[in-house]
Amino acid sequence: MGSQCYIACAARENPFKGILQTLEKPDRYGSGDFGHFYCLPALNDPQILLESEIRNCDEFQVKAEDGEKILDWEKTSKNQVEIPFKPARVLLQDFTGVPSLVDLACTRDAINRLGGDPDKINPVIPVDLVIDHSIQVDVARSETAVKVNMELEFHQNKERCAFLKWGSNAFCNMLIVPPGSGIIHRVNLEYLGRVVFNKDGVKYPLGPNGLEPICNPKV
Structure with missing residues (x-):
């Protein structure tokens, strides 16, 4: 229980909140929106792994530099680097x-x-x-x-x-x-x-599924 308290205290605001966008409803569905999502094309790298890093970034368990490693994969792929990954399920x-x-x-x-x-x-x-x-x-x-x-x-x-x-x-x-x-x-x-998960109004994809690829989202 003590470790949970420490994690809660150590976590900070997500530094990638600037790319959090609203998924607006089409007119035929009325006013409002379907929720929010992290817009990866804004970073020019739409990858499932990167989306997970950005969404879970708390500068404690997942740090901004972990996302930078993925964005700079052409360099980091030649080195042994660790990247935390939290799958959707x-x-x-x-x-x-x-x-x-x-x-x-x-x-x-x-x-x-x-x-x-x-x-x-x-x-x-x-x-x-x-x-x-x-x-x-x-x-x-x-x-x-x-x-x-x-x-x-x-x-x-x-x-x-x-x-x-x-x-x-x-x-x-x-x-x-x-x-x-x-x-x-x-x-x-x-x-x-x-295909899509919803947590606190934020939408995110299931991610890679080795059992049934047909369940995978198209990214």
Whole structure:
């Protein structure tokens, strides 16, 4: 909890606020606007990575010089430089997502023992966790196969399912898709994938998606 307070105190005003523009509504939608966005063409370099650096720049975790490294990529690409990156969203499946959820739960437990507020421990970046590597095929060639396999899954992994159910309600900024909903690729493509995100009225793109490129925005 102390580190959170330090981060909040150390963060400063975004030095790139000058390129924050308003997305006006066309006349047919009435008056007003759809929100705001960081106009990268104003910097002559419309890249997803640069957009993330500019939007998250707080001169603490992400600094203005990090954006300058991207703008000057022809020089910096020849050197070993580090650039912090905060994606719009993190997509996880069982093997990576469940251990991450355990880490978050353990951190909350530690904060609680120290007398802090465990509810303050949440993913900083939105997380979609799809449980799709769980159900095994014990019954096949039957009209009731899906139902029986689902029942066996929830019975055999009762504690695991209860933990995931708790996590889906306990943490902010996290969506957990339960077993039996489909494989992560299909769930992401048909339900979770979105081109534009909105946070506090600021619009920003999803960014690179290695699973389903069709979900990627055109930049």
